[in-house]
Amino acid sequence: MGTAAVTLAAALLLGTGPLTVRTRAGLDRQPRVLERPPPAADALAGASSLDVLAVCLRAGMAVPTAARAAAPHAPPLLAAVLGRAADLLALGADPDTAWAATGSGVADPHCHALLRLARRSASSGTALAHGVAELADDIRADATHDAAAAAERASVLIAGPLGLCFLPAFVCLGIVPTVAGLAGDVFGSGLW
Template identity: 60%
Template sequence: MTLAATLLALALLLTGREGGARMATWRSTGERIDRPVRLGSADPLAAASTFDVLSACLISGMAVSSAASAAALSAPPGLARVLTRAADMLALGADAATAWSDPGPPLDDHARALLRLARRSAESGTALAQGVAELAAESRSDAADAAKSTAERAAVLIAAPLGICYLPAFLCLGIVPVVVGLAGDVLQSGLW
């Protein structure tokens, strides 16, 4: 039992997982919700699912502030901060351009794209739901492309050690005996 606990502690130490981190968010009713924060393991599809939730809420007829607040509950931390800020400002009566303005430097690409889309929607009067649905599809496509490039990179990195190990073995066990056998036959019978 002690060996298993030691190995588990070693695995947790090596992977760098922190299990106790939590982030507090508030609903529009003022109720506090504690949710775990996953440090170190960013889900590439988390933004796409957040955009899907936001789009579904907007299509169903929810107000933008309520939809942003609902989507922020399951969003990655950077996107959740943007959605919560916009929801709070819209609920207080701020105009859409102010609510969807840039809150500060630590923003990821998904949050920036949502801010641009929401500001453009507020200026032109176009429906935000369709644009958010397109952002979700684009995020899924980007995640698939990233996974594919990672798999291709892994295939290349795996092929090099295999070539280094198997090529000499193939030469020593496959080619050299054939050449030695042919050379022995040629030398015994003579060249003419």
């Protein structure tokens, strides 16, 4: 048996290449890769990055530095808004110009709210940290509401097929025997 194994191994190595052996054995196909949908955006990522911004501002960081610290962990639209504002503020731009709505920030309502809040804070002199923390709380409340609505939609979508499965059983096991029993009593009593 040992010489047979050595002879087979030598034949495989010398006679044909590994690709040919795999082809003959039917193993030449590439493994199927299941395509997964792209991961959904984290609904709470914006809230956590705004929390970072609020904590940095409460700690006494300058607004450009705090925005630059919060930008790497923010969702793409919010990161673009924070990065743009941090760069413009660091260069000495007017806060109204730095926090002006551009093409990327207008698409997200939370980014738009942050821009309005920052412009209002710059013009009135109120603390930005408190407003940013409230905006993060609003984002969390919206995410909670969206999750509850999705769960309610799922329960409605599940109830339809279950109802279609249980309705025939209810008719066959509940209504038909009752009607048959009543029909037997009516026909047996001589009313017909």
